Amino acid sequence: MSKLYIPGPINVSKATFAAMSQPMIGHRGSEFEALYASVQPGLQQLAGTTRPAYLSTSSAWGVMEASLRNLCAKKVLTLCCGAFSDKWFEVAGKMGIAADKIQVEWGEAISPEAVRAKLEEGGFDLVTLIHNETSTGVMNDLAGIAKVVKAFPGVIFVVDSVSSFSAVPIAMDALGIDVLLAGVQKALALPPGLTVFFCSGAALERAKSLPHRGYYFDFGEFAKNAEKNNTPSTPAISLIFGLQHILGTIAEEGLEQRYARHAANNALIHTWGARHGFPNFAAAGHESVSLTCFRKPEAFDQAAFIKNLRARHGYIINGGYGKIKGLTFRISNMGNETAATMQELINAMDEVLGS
Numbered sequence: 001m002s003k004l005y006i007p008g009p010i011n012v013s014k015a016t017f018a019a020m021s022q023p024m025i026g027h028r029g030s031e032f033e034a035l036y037a038s039v040q041p042g043l044q045q046l047a048g049t050t051r052p053a054y055l056s057t058s059s060a061w062g063v064m065e066a067s068l069r070n071l072c073a074k075k076v077l078t079l080c081c082g083a084f085s086d087k088w089f090e091v092a093g094k095m096g097i098a099a100d101k102i103q104v105e106w107g108e109a110i111s112p113e114a115v116r117a118k119l120e121e122g123g124f125d126l127v128t129l130i131h132n133e134t135s136t137g138v139m140n141d142l143a144g145i146a147k148v149v150k151a152f153p154g155v156i157f158v159v160d161s162v163s164s165f166s167a168v169p170i171a172m173d174a175l176g177i178d179v180l181l182a183g184v185q186k187a188l189a190l191p192p193g194l195t196v197f198f199c200s201g202a203a204l205e206r207a208k209s210l211p212h213r214g215y216y217f218d219f220g221e222f223a224k225n226a227e228k229n230n231t232p233s234t235p236a237i238s239l240i241f242g243l244q245h246i247l248g249t250i251a252e253e254g255l256e257q258r259y260a261r262h263a264a265n266n267a268l269i270h271t272w273g274a275r276h277g278f279p280n281f282a283a284a285g286h287e288s289v290s291l292t293c294f295r296k297p298e299a300f301d302q303a304a305f306i307k308n309l310r311a312r313h314g315y316i317i318n319g320g321y322g323k324i325k326g327l328t329f330r331i332s333n334m335g336n337e338t339a340a341t342m343q344e345l346i347n348a349m350d351e352v353l354g355s
């Protein structure tokens with residue numbers, strides 16, 4: 001038996017799998033509508049919005065790409081600080097969408113002032129931000145960047161909160177975020193295959209004005225169907241059963257307790273890293289609280305460490321992503337982890353390190 005401590009997909013509980021194995025229901029009927037409606041309040045609370053939650057049967061990239069297709073009429077500004085955010089710029093290119101970017105070194109965070117300077121050049125109608133850059137363990141200043149973007153009327157603001165959603169509070173409406181999206185295989189601790197997203201009125205207006213939005217990822221179709229507690233096409237119903245279960249556990253625990261638990265579990269890993277001399281890859285003050293990315297010390301045999309941890313204890317951590325593969329390693333504390341389960345991992349890592 002092995003257990004995932006990689007930053008997504010993460011470990012899924014037996015209770016979640018049990019909830020997912022309920023008998024199948026048809027999606028054009030009152031049972032499904034009730035299921036759809038039941039997940040709304042919990043998702044809206046996590047997102048800090050009164051807007052409906054849309055359920056896309058796709059991984060996060062489906063909605064990330066759809067955001068470009070639905071919302072960019074002129075030019076998108078992508079804020080690039082790691083593998084996922086850099087790729088958003090590349091995807092715009094693959095779609096033939098005019099794009100410019102702010103690129104910072106991996107490990108650094110996006111500066112709100114740099115965003116202001118770039119938007120002042122003019123010509124942009126869309127900005128994409130990854131709140132928590134999972135490849136580098138950097139959490140960007142969402143509130144600071146949102147404030148800047150909001151000062152530019154006509155600029156739609158899309159935020160990927162894939163690895164921060166439900167790990168930290170997000171205030172979509174208060175910050176003026178136009179599209180917020182999150183794949184469920186990260187902090188929501190579900191199997192992959194579903195993405196939750198929300199659109200502001202302005203985002204839906206923009207989408208309406210753009211031709212060639214297709215069907216499967218047309219935001220207008222999601223909005224129209226949501227009015228009837230439904231989705232444009234057959235959704236991953238089992239995953240929605242799982243989502244309903246997870247939202248129940250989140251309500252039971254309490255949001256503040258959940259956020260505090262993520263912060264405390266993350267601090268355990270930071271303390272462990274400091275004890276072994278592993279420097280944080282993320283710039284000071286911008287460390288994620290849902291995962292930790294460590295820089296590999298020169299003489300450290302990271303590959304053997306990861307291999308032995310898995311072979312001897314069944315724990316799987318990640319050996320770096322994209323161009324920092326092999327140079328960093330990442331440990332997730334998202335989802336259902338407790339101080340006790342993080343301590344089990346720490347004890348195992350200590351054993352492998354021989355200390």
Ligand SMILES: *Cc1c(COP(=O)(O)O)cnc(C)c1O
Pocket residue numbers: 008059060061062084130132133134135160161162163183186192
């Ligand atoms: C995992 C991840 C994605 C990609 O999600 P897919 O489910 O592979 O489409 C995008 N953004 C962030 C921040 C992620 O952590």
